[in-house]
Amino acid sequence: MELSILDLATLAVGKTAKDVLEDSTRLAKAGEEFGYxxxxxxxxxxxxxxxxxxxxxxxxxxxxNTETIRLGSGATLLPYYKPYKIAxxxxxxSSLFPNRIDLGVxxxxxxxxxxxxxxxxNFSEQAKKFPDTVKELKDFLDNSFPxxxxxxxxxxxxIPSVPPQLWILGTSLESARLAALYGVPYAFGHFLSANKSSEIMNYYHNNLxxxxxxxxxxxxxxVFVICAETNERAQELARSALLWEVQLSTGIGDKGLPSFIESNGYTFSRxxxxxxxxxxxxxxIGSPTEVKKTNRYTKYI
Structure with a gap:
C-alpha cells in the first residue's frame, strides 16, 4: 500500500500565511524523505x-525544492476554469518536473x-457541465480530439515527455461513475464524507x-489520520483538530487551528x-502500530 499526503495549507493560531506555505514545502520534503x-x-x-x-x-x-515525490492538486476546481488553460x-x-505531476480535478x-x-x-452552470469539461481536459492532455x-x-x-496524470476527486457515486467512464484514477474523500464509501469504491473497481x-x-x-509516538500523544494532538471542527461547526474557526494550550484547557460540552x-x-488516531492495525480501509485501495 502506498502512502501519500493531502495538505490543506491550514493556518494555525499564531502563524502567518507565509509560515503555513513554508510548512507545506517542508512537509513535502519530509514526505519525500520518508518514502511517501x-x-x-x-x-x-x-x-x-x-x-x-x-x-x-x-x-x-x-x-x-523536491526531487522525486509526485506532486498534484487535490483538487483543481474545474468549473472555475477553461480546460485548455488547465492543460x-x-x-x-510536467515539463519542469517530468513524470511527477498529478492533476486532480x-x-x-x-x-x-x-x-x-x-x-x-456562471459556476453553477459550469458545474453541471463537469462531465463534458473533464472530457475536454482529458482530450487536451492526451491530444485525442477527433x-x-x-x-x-x-x-x-x-508538450511534456510524460503528461500529467489526470485524477477525478469526489465523494459521490456520480464522481466514481465519471472516473470509471473515462478510465482515469479516482480519489475518494472519506475525510469529507464517509457515506456509501464501500458502494462508491466498488462501483469504480467493477465498472472501469x-x-x-x-x-x-x-x-x-x-482518510484523516493523526499519528504520534504513542496513542496518548496522538489523542493529545487530536484535541486541537477536534476543537477546530467544533469551532467551525459554530462559525468561529476563522483564526485557524487552535494551539495545544487552548485545546488542552478546553472543556467540551455534552x-x-x-x-x-x-x-x-x-x-x-494513534501510534504507528495502532494506525497500521487500523486496516479497515485498505480493501478500497
Missing part, C-alpha cells in the same frame, strides 16, 4: 484559515457563495472502462462531545 508516494495540495477561496487558492503556483515552488498549466509543470466551489460569484459568473473537432488543431504547449484492454483500477482513499464522536468516525 505523492504530495497534493488543495484549492480554497475566501476561507481565512486555508491558505492556498492556487495549487499550481505552490506546486512549482514545491517542485523546485497548458499542468503540461508546463473536482466540481465543488471550495469557498463561500460570494467567492464563487467573484471567481465565476479529426473534425474544432480543437483538433490546438496543442496545450509545452478499458479493463479489457489492460487499464487497471487506480484509487486513493483519503453536545460538542456528540459532534466529536461523529468526527472521530472519519479519523484514525
Amino acid at each position: 508516494t505523492r504530495f497534493w495540495i488543495a484549492e480554497h477561496h475566501n476561507i481565512s484559515a486555508l491558505c492556498c487558492p492556487s495549487p499550481e503556483v505552490m506546486l512549482g515552488y514545491i517542485g523546485a 497548458e498549466t499542468f503540461n508546463l509543470l 473536482g466540481r465543488g466551489p471550495g469557498g463561500s457563495p460570494e467567492a464563487k460569484l467573484a471567481l465565476s459568473d 479529426h473534425k473537432h474544432p480543437y483538433s488543431t490546438i496543442n496545450a504547449y509545452p 472502462k478499458g479493463k479489457e484492454s489492460g487499464i487497471k483500477p487506480k484509487t486513493i482513499f483519503a 453536545q460538542e462531545m456528540e459532534l466529536i464522536r461523529n468526527f472521530k468516525n472519519k479519523m484514525i
Whole structure:
C-alpha cells in the first residue's frame, strides 16, 4: 500500500500565511524523505484559515525544492476554469518536473457563495457541465480530439515527455461513475464524507472502462489520520483538530487551528462531545502500530 499526503495549507493560531506555505514545502520534503508516494495540495477561496487558492503556483515552488515525490492538486476546481488553460498549466509543470505531476480535478466551489460569484459568473452552470469539461481536459492532455473537432488543431504547449496524470476527486457515486467512464484514477474523500464509501469504491473497481484492454483500477482513499509516538500523544494532538471542527461547526474557526494550550484547557460540552464522536468516525488516531492495525480501509485501495 502506498502512502501519500493531502495538505490543506491550514493556518494555525499564531502563524502567518507565509509560515503555513513554508510548512507545506517542508512537509513535502519530509514526505519525500520518508518514502511517501505523492504530495497534493488543495484549492480554497475566501476561507481565512486555508491558505492556498492556487495549487499550481505552490506546486512549482514545491517542485523546485523536491526531487522525486509526485506532486498534484487535490483538487483543481474545474468549473472555475477553461480546460485548455488547465492543460497548458499542468503540461508546463510536467515539463519542469517530468513524470511527477498529478492533476486532480473536482466540481465543488471550495469557498463561500460570494467567492464563487467573484471567481465565476456562471459556476453553477459550469458545474453541471463537469462531465463534458473533464472530457475536454482529458482530450487536451492526451491530444485525442477527433479529426473534425474544432480543437483538433490546438496543442496545450509545452508538450511534456510524460503528461500529467489526470485524477477525478469526489465523494459521490456520480464522481466514481465519471472516473470509471473515462478510465482515469479516482480519489475518494472519506475525510469529507464517509457515506456509501464501500458502494462508491466498488462501483469504480467493477465498472472501469478499458479493463479489457489492460487499464487497471487506480484509487486513493483519503482518510484523516493523526499519528504520534504513542496513542496518548496522538489523542493529545487530536484535541486541537477536534476543537477546530467544533469551532467551525459554530462559525468561529476563522483564526485557524487552535494551539495545544487552548485545546488542552478546553472543556467540551455534552453536545460538542456528540459532534466529536461523529468526527472521530472519519479519523484514525494513534501510534504507528495502532494506525497500521487500523486496516479497515485498505480493501478500497
